[in-house]
Amino acid sequence: MDSILSWDYAAMVFLNLGKYHNGGLDFFMWMNSQILIWLPVILMFIYVLVKNKKRDALAIIGMTIFVFLLCDQISSSILKPLIARSRPSRDPLVMNLLQYVNDYRGGLFGFPSSHAANSFGFAVFSALIFRYKPYSVVVMLWAALCAYTRLYLGVHFPTDIICGTILGVCVGFFCYWIYSKFLLRPTGYYVKSSDKTTSSGFLCSDILWLIWTLVVIEFILVFAGFNFW
Numbered sequence: 001m002d003s004i005l006s007w008d009y010a011a012m013v014f015l016n017l018g019k020y021h022n023g024g025l026d027f028f029m030w031m032n033s034q035i036l037i038w039l040p041v042i043l044m045f046i047y048v049l050v051k052n053k054k055r056d057a058l059a060i061i062g063m064t065i066f067v068f069l070l071c072d073q074i075s076s077s078i079l080k081p082l083i084a085r086s087r088p089s090r091d092p093l094v095m096n097l098l099q100y101v102n103d104y105r106g107g108l109f110g111f112p113s114s115h116a117a118n119s120f121g122f123a124v125f126s127a128l129i130f131r132y133k134p135y136s137v138v139v140m141l142w143a144a145l146c147a148y149t150r151l152y153l154g155v156h157f158p159t160d161i162i163c164g165t166i167l168g169v170c171v172g173f174f175c176y177w178i179y180s181k182f183l184l185r186p187t188g189y190y191v192k193s194s195d196k197t198t199s200s201g202f203l204c205s206d207i208l209w210l211i212w213t214l215v216v217i218e219f220i221l222v223f224a225g226f227n228f229w
Contacts, residue, residue: 004159011158012088015151018099023228025152026101028221033115033149037217044213045126052202059183060129067125067175071117071168079167085111089154098154106155113156116147116164117171124172129179131200132207142214143168 017025031037045064049057087110088094123143127136147165150156156164196204 008157008159009094012094012151013097015148015158016088016098016154017152018097021099021101024225027225027228029149029152030101030104031221031224032146032218033153037221040217041210041214044210048202048206048210052206056183056185059179063175063179063183064122064125066178067121067171068118070171070175071121072114074171075112075114075117075164075167079112080107080109080114083111084109085157085160087155087160088157100154101152104153104155106153110156111160111163112167113147113150113160113164115150116143116156116161117168119143119146120165120168121171121175122168124169125175128172128176129200130198130202130207132198132202132204135207135211138211138214142218145218 046057046061049060053060086108087106088098089100089105090108120140120143123139127139130136143165147161150161151158198204198207
Protein backbone atom coordinates (compact mmCIF):
# COMPACT_ATOMS: atom_id res chain seq x y z
CA MET A 1 0.00 0.00 0.00
CA ASP A 2 2.84 2.40 0.84
CA SER A 3 4.43 1.80 -2.56
CA ILE A 4 1.12 2.53 -4.29
CA LEU A 5 0.70 5.77 -2.36
CA SER A 6 4.28 6.79 -3.13
CA TRP A 7 3.69 6.15 -6.83
CA ASP A 8 0.42 8.08 -6.66
CA TYR A 9 2.09 11.16 -5.18
CA ALA A 10 5.00 11.06 -7.63
CA ALA A 11 2.74 10.48 -10.64
CA MET A 12 0.43 13.27 -9.48
CA VAL A 13 3.22 15.85 -9.41
CA PHE A 14 4.50 14.68 -12.81
CA LEU A 15 1.11 14.57 -14.56
CA ASN A 16 0.02 17.90 -13.14
CA LEU A 17 2.64 19.44 -15.46
CA GLY A 18 3.24 22.24 -12.98
CA LYS A 19 6.11 23.98 -14.79
CA TYR A 20 4.29 23.78 -18.13
CA HIS A 21 1.11 25.55 -17.02
CA ASN A 22 0.30 28.60 -19.11
CA GLY A 23 -2.78 30.63 -19.98
CA GLY A 24 -3.61 28.75 -23.18
CA LEU A 25 -3.22 25.27 -21.72
CA ASP A 26 -5.06 26.32 -18.56
CA PHE A 27 -8.00 27.54 -20.65
CA PHE A 28 -8.08 24.36 -22.76
CA MET A 29 -7.99 22.02 -19.76
CA TRP A 30 -10.45 24.07 -17.74
CA MET A 31 -13.03 24.23 -20.53
CA ASN A 32 -12.71 20.52 -21.30
CA SER A 33 -13.64 19.88 -17.68
CA GLN A 34 -16.88 21.89 -17.90
CA ILE A 35 -20.22 20.26 -18.70
CA LEU A 36 -21.90 23.06 -20.68
CA ILE A 37 -19.19 23.13 -23.34
CA TRP A 38 -20.41 19.71 -24.49
CA LEU A 39 -24.05 20.76 -24.94
CA PRO A 40 -23.74 20.75 -28.78
CA VAL A 41 -22.44 17.16 -28.62
CA ILE A 42 -25.37 16.13 -26.42
CA LEU A 43 -27.85 17.75 -28.80
CA MET A 44 -26.23 16.09 -31.82
CA PHE A 45 -26.24 12.75 -29.97
CA ILE A 46 -29.99 13.09 -29.38
CA TYR A 47 -30.54 14.12 -33.02
CA VAL A 48 -28.71 11.03 -34.31
CA LEU A 49 -30.75 8.80 -32.01
CA VAL A 50 -34.11 10.30 -32.96
CA LYS A 51 -33.33 10.30 -36.68
CA ASN A 52 -32.11 6.71 -36.79
CA LYS A 53 -34.06 5.04 -33.98
CA LYS A 54 -37.43 6.69 -33.75
CA ARG A 55 -38.94 3.85 -31.73
CA ASP A 56 -35.93 3.15 -29.52
CA ALA A 57 -34.57 6.70 -29.15
CA LEU A 58 -36.44 7.42 -25.91
CA ALA A 59 -35.19 4.21 -24.30
CA ILE A 60 -31.57 4.96 -25.31
CA ILE A 61 -31.80 8.53 -24.04
CA GLY A 62 -33.29 7.26 -20.79
CA MET A 63 -30.50 4.72 -20.36
CA THR A 64 -27.89 7.38 -21.14
CA ILE A 65 -29.30 9.50 -18.32
CA PHE A 66 -29.24 6.38 -16.11
CA VAL A 67 -25.54 5.92 -16.96
CA PHE A 68 -24.76 9.42 -15.70
CA LEU A 69 -26.93 8.98 -12.61
CA LEU A 70 -25.27 5.70 -11.67
CA CYS A 71 -21.74 6.96 -12.27
CA ASP A 72 -22.33 10.18 -10.38
CA GLN A 73 -24.22 8.73 -7.43
CA ILE A 74 -21.93 5.73 -6.91
CA SER A 75 -18.81 7.90 -7.07
CA SER A 76 -19.99 11.07 -5.33
CA SER A 77 -22.73 9.96 -2.95
CA ILE A 78 -21.40 6.54 -1.92
CA LEU A 79 -17.69 6.00 -2.50
CA LYS A 80 -16.29 9.49 -1.86
CA PRO A 81 -17.78 9.91 1.65
CA LEU A 82 -17.23 6.22 2.42
CA ILE A 83 -13.53 6.14 1.50
CA ALA A 84 -13.00 9.79 2.46
CA ARG A 85 -9.68 10.27 0.68
CA SER A 86 -8.61 13.89 0.39
CA ARG A 87 -8.05 15.43 -3.01
CA PRO A 88 -4.42 16.23 -3.87
CA SER A 89 -5.39 19.90 -3.72
CA ARG A 90 -6.23 19.39 -0.04
CA ASP A 91 -3.53 16.86 0.90
CA PRO A 92 -0.76 18.61 2.90
CA LEU A 93 1.83 16.14 1.54
CA VAL A 94 1.40 17.26 -2.05
CA MET A 95 -0.89 20.29 -2.31
CA ASN A 96 1.94 22.83 -2.31
CA LEU A 97 3.76 20.99 -5.10
CA LEU A 98 0.92 21.41 -7.60
CA GLN A 99 -0.32 24.12 -9.91
CA TYR A 100 -4.01 25.03 -10.06
CA VAL A 101 -6.30 26.83 -12.49
CA ASN A 102 -8.58 29.69 -11.43
CA ASP A 103 -7.69 28.76 -7.83
CA TYR A 104 -10.09 25.82 -8.13
CA ARG A 105 -9.47 23.12 -5.51
CA GLY A 106 -12.64 20.99 -5.72
CA GLY A 107 -14.51 19.44 -2.82
CA LEU A 108 -12.99 17.70 0.18
CA PHE A 109 -12.90 14.12 -1.11
CA GLY A 110 -11.84 12.88 -4.54
CA PHE A 111 -11.83 9.06 -4.72
CA PRO A 112 -12.98 8.04 -7.27
CA SER A 113 -13.18 10.71 -9.95
CA SER A 114 -16.77 11.45 -10.99
CA HIS A 115 -15.54 13.10 -14.19
CA ALA A 116 -13.66 9.96 -15.21
CA ALA A 117 -16.63 7.75 -14.32
CA ASN A 118 -19.14 9.88 -16.20
CA SER A 119 -17.04 10.38 -19.33
CA PHE A 120 -16.08 6.72 -19.67
CA GLY A 121 -19.56 5.55 -18.75
CA PHE A 122 -21.00 7.60 -21.60
CA ALA A 123 -18.18 6.64 -23.97
CA VAL A 124 -18.62 2.90 -23.43
CA PHE A 125 -22.43 2.95 -23.54
CA SER A 126 -22.66 5.11 -26.66
CA ALA A 127 -19.91 3.12 -28.41
CA LEU A 128 -21.90 -0.07 -27.80
CA ILE A 129 -25.05 1.61 -29.09
CA PHE A 130 -23.50 2.91 -32.32
CA ARG A 131 -20.97 0.10 -32.97
CA TYR A 132 -18.96 2.32 -35.32
CA LYS A 133 -15.20 1.99 -34.88
CA PRO A 134 -14.22 5.60 -35.77
CA TYR A 135 -16.69 6.88 -33.19
CA SER A 136 -15.47 4.40 -30.58
CA VAL A 137 -11.87 5.57 -31.01
CA VAL A 138 -12.75 9.28 -30.87
CA VAL A 139 -15.11 9.04 -27.91
CA MET A 140 -12.59 6.99 -25.90
CA LEU A 141 -9.89 9.58 -26.59
CA TRP A 142 -12.33 12.30 -25.57
CA ALA A 143 -13.12 10.46 -22.32
CA ALA A 144 -9.41 10.04 -21.59
CA LEU A 145 -8.84 13.77 -22.16
CA CYS A 146 -11.74 14.71 -19.88
CA ALA A 147 -10.32 12.43 -17.20
CA TYR A 148 -6.79 13.80 -17.60
CA THR A 149 -7.94 17.39 -17.15
CA ARG A 150 -8.63 16.55 -13.51
CA LEU A 151 -4.95 15.72 -13.03
CA TYR A 152 -3.87 18.91 -14.76
CA LEU A 153 -6.25 20.92 -12.59
CA GLY A 154 -4.74 19.28 -9.51
CA VAL A 155 -7.99 17.96 -8.05
CA HIS A 156 -7.57 14.18 -8.49
CA PHE A 157 -4.83 11.62 -7.92
CA PRO A 158 -4.01 9.15 -10.73
CA THR A 159 -5.65 6.33 -8.73
CA ASP A 160 -8.81 8.46 -8.48
CA ILE A 161 -8.85 8.61 -12.29
CA ILE A 162 -8.03 4.92 -12.77
CA CYS A 163 -10.77 3.75 -10.41
CA GLY A 164 -13.24 6.27 -11.79
CA THR A 165 -12.50 4.96 -15.28
CA ILE A 166 -13.07 1.37 -14.17
CA LEU A 167 -16.35 2.37 -12.55
CA GLY A 168 -17.50 4.18 -15.69
CA VAL A 169 -16.59 1.28 -17.99
CA CYS A 170 -18.47 -1.18 -15.75
CA VAL A 171 -21.54 1.07 -15.58
CA GLY A 172 -21.47 1.57 -19.35
CA PHE A 173 -21.43 -2.18 -20.01
CA PHE A 174 -24.03 -2.83 -17.31
CA CYS A 175 -26.46 -0.23 -18.66
CA TYR A 176 -26.03 -1.51 -22.21
CA TRP A 177 -26.79 -5.03 -20.96
CA ILE A 178 -30.01 -3.76 -19.36
CA TYR A 179 -30.95 -1.93 -22.55
CA SER A 180 -30.25 -4.87 -24.87
CA LYS A 181 -31.89 -7.41 -22.53
CA PHE A 182 -35.05 -5.58 -21.52
CA LEU A 183 -35.60 -2.46 -23.64
CA LEU A 184 -34.36 -3.11 -27.17
CA ARG A 185 -37.23 -4.00 -29.48
CA PRO A 186 -36.83 -7.01 -31.79
CA THR A 187 -36.87 -4.63 -34.74
CA GLY A 188 -33.93 -2.80 -33.16
CA TYR A 189 -31.49 -5.45 -34.40
CA TYR A 190 -30.00 -4.84 -37.81
CA VAL A 191 -27.59 -6.70 -40.03
CA LYS A 192 -25.01 -4.54 -41.75
CA SER A 193 -25.80 -4.63 -45.45
CA SER A 194 -23.54 -1.83 -46.71
CA ASP A 195 -20.72 0.50 -45.69
CA LYS A 196 -23.32 3.20 -45.07
CA THR A 197 -24.92 1.57 -42.05
CA THR A 198 -23.53 0.20 -38.79
CA SER A 199 -24.46 -3.23 -37.48
CA SER A 200 -26.80 -1.56 -35.00
CA GLY A 201 -28.71 0.26 -37.73
CA PHE A 202 -27.25 3.77 -37.63
CA LEU A 203 -26.22 5.71 -40.72
CA CYS A 204 -22.44 6.16 -40.63
CA SER A 205 -22.84 9.65 -42.10
CA ASP A 206 -24.98 10.71 -39.12
CA ILE A 207 -22.45 9.39 -36.60
CA LEU A 208 -19.72 11.24 -38.50
CA TRP A 209 -21.62 14.48 -37.84
CA LEU A 210 -21.49 13.64 -34.13
CA ILE A 211 -17.75 12.95 -34.36
CA TRP A 212 -17.13 16.22 -36.19
CA THR A 213 -19.15 18.15 -33.60
CA LEU A 214 -16.90 16.81 -30.86
CA VAL A 215 -13.70 17.40 -32.83
CA VAL A 216 -14.67 20.93 -33.87
CA ILE A 217 -15.33 21.90 -30.24
CA GLU A 218 -11.82 20.69 -29.34
CA PHE A 219 -10.29 22.73 -32.19
CA ILE A 220 -12.24 25.80 -31.09
CA LEU A 221 -10.88 25.40 -27.56
CA VAL A 222 -7.34 25.03 -28.90
CA PHE A 223 -7.55 28.19 -31.03
CA ALA A 224 -9.37 30.14 -28.32
CA GLY A 225 -6.61 29.16 -25.93
CA PHE A 226 -4.05 31.03 -28.06
CA ASN A 227 -5.61 34.28 -26.83
CA PHE A 228 -4.47 33.42 -23.30
CA TRP A 229 -0.81 32.61 -24.05
